[in-house]
Amino acid sequence: MADVENVIIIGSGPAGYTAALYTSRANLKPFVIEGFMWGGLLQQTTEVENYPGFPGGGIAGPELMQKLRDQAEDFGTRFLTDQATSVELATEPGGIHKVHVGSDVYLARSVILSMGAEHKKLGVPGEQELAGAGISYCATCDAAFFKDQVIMVVGGGDSAFEEAMFLAKFGRKVLLVHRRDEFRASKIMVERARAFDNIEFKTPYAPVEFHEGDGPFKRVARLKHSDTGEIEEVEIGGAFIAIGHEPQSEIVEGVIDVDDDGYVKVDGRSTRTNVPGVFAAGDLVDHTYRQAVTAAGSGCQAALDAEWYLRDTPEVPTPEGLPVGDLAEAQWAAPQTAS
Ligand code: NAP
Numbered sequence: 001m002a003d004v005e006n007v008i009i010i011g012s013g014p015a016g017y018t019a020a021l022y023t024s025r026a027n028l029k030p031f032v033i034e035g036f037m038w039g040g041l042l043q044q045t046t047e048v049e050n051y052p053g054f055p056g057g058g059i060a061g062p063e064l065m066q067k068l069r070d071q072a073e074d075f076g077t078r079f080l081t082d083q084a085t086s087v088e089l090a091t092e093p094g095g096i097h098k099v100h101v102g103s104d105v106y107l108a109r110s111v112i113l114s115m116g117a118e119h120k121k122l123g124v125p126g127e128q129e130l131a132g133a134g135i136s137y138c139a140t141c142d143a144a145f146f147k148d149q150v151i152m153v154v155g156g157g158d159s160a161f162e163e164a165m166f167l168a169k170f171g172r173k174v175l176l177v178h179r180r181d182e183f184r185a186s187k188i189m190v191e192r193a194r195a196f197d198n199i200e201f202k203t204p205y206a207p208v209e210f211h212e213g214d215g216p217f218k219r220v221a222r223l224k225h226s227d228t229g230e231i232e233e234v235e236i237g238g239a240f241i242a243i244g245h246e247p248q249s250e251i252v253e254g255v256i257d258v259d260d261d262g263y264v265k266v267d268g269r270s271t272r273t274n275v276p277g278v279f280a281a282g283d284l285v286d287h288t289y290r291q292a293v294t295a296a297g298s299g300c301q302a303a304l305d306a307e308w309y310l311r312d313t314p315e316v317p318t319p320e321g322l323p324v325g326d327l328a329e330a331q332w333a334a335p336q337t338a339s
Pocket of ligand 1: 288
């Protein structure tokens with residue numbers, strides 16, 4: 001029979017690795033299903049200057065993630081560099097949860113969800129085709145490719161303004177395209193951006209298509225006026241899409257309570273989800289702060305919540321001698337309480 005883990009952590013950004021660090025130091029021997037692209041969105045950033053503890057210019061995102069991973073490994077965390085594909089969760093306290101990775105099944109008494117968030121896509125023609133070849137979701141990763149060119153930024157929130165101001169140091173001109181005349185971004189960000197000579201605002205427009213243009217590094221964005229529907233074509237070097245993030249909650253949707261935007265709901269200030277023994281942390285839960293350090297903090301909370309749950313919840317005896325594939329579904333759906 002497959003071993004039943006104390007805790008399986010799904011996802012590997014700052015939240016997942018911090019949860020791994022804490023649960024491994026608590027001797028729970030966590031098992032992290034970290035995904036193929038382990039390390040989360042920070043793997044796509046260059047310098048991280050606002051993670052405490054790294055004076056003198058900060059630390060590169062990938063280096064920070066490697067350090068978090070190594071530190072968790074030092075205390076006995078085990079990793080699987082693969083993608084969790086679905087979950088089957090026991091509904092009663094003490095029940096055993098199943099995490100599927102393709103055709104393999106892993107069992108655990110508790111699960112910490114930390115799958116993070118991904119950049120939201122516009123979903124217009126050409127976006128996918130030009131992704132990584134003129135269209136990007138990460139200015140810090142790709143700005144240098146667009147030196148002295150006309151760069152489009154799409155979005156009206158703080159992220160779009162942050163990206164625009166960062167890109168203004170590289171591009172000849174930054175065209176900030178937003179679908180409304182009002183910006184969701186904070187006033188101070190808007191004022192700062194207005195002070196840049198080479199940031200131009202184009203509102204209320206939204207891209208409806210991207211395609212290759214003439215010459216090297218040239219793309220064309222077709223923009224639609226939000227009120228009149230008038231179409232305009234703009235030649236650009238590239239475009240950065242900064243229209244928010246989407247939580248990566250697909251594998252638990254329908255099983256765990258999520259809000260209208262797909263963020264996993266937790267109980268008050270805890271990391272407890274609606275399913276006993278299942279906890280959630282990081283960007284999967286948080287649409288407000290979304291910082292590496294807040295994600296790490298909530299990973300710590302999830303680890304402590306899991307530790308206390310395991311301490312306080314009687315174990316449901318697992319049927320012995322049965323390979324996982326042969327277990328009757330009912331045994332997992334309605335686990336017995338230990339006597
Ligand atoms: P956001 O605040 O949700 O803004 C997303 C923007 O994209 C909105 O302006 C939205 O337009 C637009 N948008 C969404 N879907 C679109 C679509 N399909 N087509 C065209 N436009 C679309 O997201 P965010 O900017 O990533 O910020 C998220 C959170 O992080 C916020 O709380 C923000 O304050 C915070 N943050 C803070 C900083 C900072 O302070 N330094 C930096 C970055 C982020 P509408 O306005 O019309 O809905």
